[in-house]
Amino acid sequence: MFPPLPNPSVQPSASKFGEQDLVRRSASTVPQPARQLTPMAKLIDVSKCIGCKACQSACLEWNDLREDVGINHGSYDNPLDLTPNSLTVMRFTEWVNPETKNLEWLIRKDGCMHCADPGCLKACPAPGAIVQYSNGIVDFVHDHCIGCGYCVTGCPFNIPRISKADNKAYKCTLCSDRMAVGQGPACAKACPTQAIVFGTKDDMKKWADDRIKDLKSRGFKNAGLYDPPGVGGTHVMYVLHHADQPKIYAGLPENPRISPVVQLWKGLTKYAGLTAIAAFAAIGVLHHVVMGPNRVTEDDEQNAKRLAEDRS
Amino acid sequence: MSAHKIEPGVVGHGIADPDDSVHRGNPVTVDRYTAGARINHWITATCLVLLAVSGLALFHPSLFFLTGLFGGGQLTRALHPWIGVVLFFSFAGLFFRFWRLNLWKGADTTWMVRLNEVIGNRDHEDPELVEIGKYNAGQKIVFWGMSFLIIVLISSGVVIWNHYFSDYSTVDQKRLAMIVHSIAAVVIICVWIVHVYAAIWVRGTIGAMTRGRVTGGWAWRHHRKWLKELVTGKPPG
Numbered sequence: 385m386f387p388p389l390p391n392p393s394v395q396p397s398a399s400k401f402g403e404q405d406l407v408r409r410s411a412s413t414v415p416q417p418a419r420q421l422t423p424m425a426k427l428i429d430v431s432k433c434i435g436c437k438a439c440q441s442a443c444l445e446w447n448d449l450r451e452d453v454g455i456n457h458g459s460y461d462n463p464l465d466l467t468p469n470s471l472t473v474m475r476f477t478e479w480v481n482p483e484t485k486n487l488e489w490l491i492r493k494d495g496c497m498h499c500a501d502p503g504c505l506k507a508c509p510a511p512g513a514i515v516q517y518s519n520g521i522v523d524f525v526h527d528h529c530i531g532c533g534y535c536v537t538g539c540p541f542n543i544p545r546i547s548k549a550d551n552k553a554y555k556c557t558l559c560s561d562r563m564a565v566g567q568g569p570a571c572a573k574a575c576p577t578q579a580i581v582f583g584t585k586d587d588m589k590k591w592a593d594d595r596i597k598d599l600k601s602r603g604f605k606n607a608g609l610y611d612p613p614g615v616g617g618t619h620v621m622y623v624l625h626h627a628d629q630p631k632i633y634a635g636l637p638e639n640p641r642i643s644p645v646v647q648l649w650k651g652l653t654k655y656a657g658l659t660a661i662a663a664f665a666a667i668g669v670l671h672h673v674v675m676g677p678n679r680v681t682e683d684d685e686q687n688a689k690r691l692a693e694d695r696s
Numbered sequence: 697m698s699a700h701k702i703e704p705g706v707v708g709h710g711i712a713d714p715d716d717s718v719h720r721g722n723p724v725t726v727d728r729y730t731a732g733a734r735i736n737h738w739i740t741a742t743c744l745v746l747l748a749v750s751g752l753a754l755f756h757p758s759l760f761f762l763t764g765l766f767g768g769g770q771l772t773r774a775l776h777p778w779i780g781v782v783l784f785f786s787f788a789g790l791f792f793r794f795w796r797l798n799l800w801k802g803a804d805t806t807w808m809v810r811l812n813e814v815i816g817n818r819d820h821e822d823p824e825l826v827e828i829g830k831y832n833a834g835q836k837i838v839f840w841g842m843s844f845l846i847i848v849l850i851s852s853g854v855v856i857w858n859h860y861f862s863d864y865s866t867v868d869q870k871r872l873a874m875i876v877h878s879i880a881a882v883v884i885i886c887v888w889i890v891h892v893y894a895a896i897w898v899r900g901t902i903g904a905m906t907r908g909r910v911t912g913g914w915a916w917r918h919h920r921k922w923l924k925e926l927v928t929g930k931p932p933g
Contacts, residue, residue: 412757509757509760510769530768530772532754536870539867551770645872649874657879657881661882661886661889668889668893671893675816677898678899679899679900680900684913685724685913688912688913688915689723691912691916692707693720
């Protein structure tokens with residue numbers, strides 16, 4: 385068993401990290417932080433999940449959010465998708481293993497992966513609306529959010545949701561407010577089977593190795609860790625019993641990366657676009673300086689007059 | 697229809713555009729745009745400038761400060777698409793006013809081939825380059841370019857207008873719409889620069905859109921075929 389997170393002191397304490405630990409800030413730059421925080425990670429062991437949704441409840445509870453009462457869609461998924469209130473949802477898949485012909489009930493806790501190379505942050509046009517700390521947290525700063533939805537196009541996991549109530553983007557914060565006082569995420573705290581554990585990224589990888597060995601010994605020969613390199617690794621990782629086909633877990637992307645379309649839009653287009661506009665303006669000024677204005681001459685006026693007089 | 701028809705100084709009216717007419721005097725003046733067309737044009741122009749400024753604010757981080765002109769980022773994001781809707785309908789008005797006179801003719805191809813002579817101010821004695829109707833090839837390209845780009849911008853813009861239409865497209869479609877919208881916006885700003893610069897460079901042009909008329913000399917120099925047509929009352933040749 386993974387040692388449970390200790391209950392921290394209830395005495396007020398200073399925040400363990402803050403503005404000075406930012407490594408990235410949307411649409412702006414930050415100075416190199418003076419210190420490097422220990423990278424933290426949440427490990428979700430899909431093989432241990434019993435689908436109780438304690439994590440969903442804990443998330444709503446801690447973040448003081450309420451989900452609308454939905455309708456039964458014929459599956460355990462409730463709500464059916466992430467919303468501005470439900471920052472995490474369990475996705476249930478009934479999958480028949482083609483080798484064993486067994487029905488496997490795959491349950492994946494979906495939510496922000498806290499990418500090391502976050503597409504949301506790259507796409508965001510509002511300075512400081514999305515920030516990344518050196519411990520790996522990618523957080524939305526709602527005071528600066530303008531509700532444009534660019535983060536939605538930037539995200540390779542389709543996570544952020546824009547609220548129709550206040551036109552701001554919402555997603556899992558990795559409980560940055562709890563981490564700031566030495567606690568772990570609410571979902572990990574609530575998980576009764578330790579399917580969700582939390583600690584330093586190194587510890588989580590070690591813990592995952594043991595879990596993968598165990599799963600392999602039980603016949604899951606493709607068990608493995610999901611820490612996709614296409615986004616620089618993530619600070620939310622999965623242990624999957626079928627790591628060779630993440631798609632079967634309700635469409636977990638095989639090799640997620642920031643879409644090349646978004647890269648092009650936020651890269652070349654941005655610079656080439658402004659250059660083109662400046663060039664057109666400069667050519668105009670230059671042409672005017674060299675050629676001078678194109679003026680109507682007195683001859684032109686006389687010709688026009690003659691034309692009009694001839695007519696009468 | 698309008699008062700100038702009974703004015704004794706009126707010489708003739710255009711066939712292609714019956715609102716245009718020539719007035720005798722010193723200098724001769726020529727009506728080019730009705731008050732309706734001018735109002736229509738300036739509503740469109742105002743929208744285009746507001747759209748360019750608010751759009752550029754969200755396009756490049758170094759221009760984000762421009763959102764201040766619209767009352768902050770949230771308001772810029774909310775207003776931009778609505779201004780786009782106004783521009784779309786306003787431009788549609790211009791389109792239906794002007795499309796017929798902007799149809800491409802054989803002479804326009806010649807004009808474009810010899811564009812360097814026009815830009816170099818060497819076109820004023822050449823009959824091939826001075827016998828121009830109400831619009832020259834450059835103006836026609838601006839007209840059709842704007843028309844095409846506005847269609848592209850409004851259609852891609854609706855896809856990324858999340859407040860109302862986020863549920864009607866996939867994330868991949870939104871990504872595509874995003875880049876198409878950005879590139880089309882850059883191109884239309886460049887076309888707009890050409891349009892504005894041409895109006896400044898060719899002196900006497902701006903009066904056509906402010907007071908509605910140009911001098912006879914201007915028409916003789918830049919749109920001689922149009923002037924002759926107005927004076928004779930029928931297309932020449």
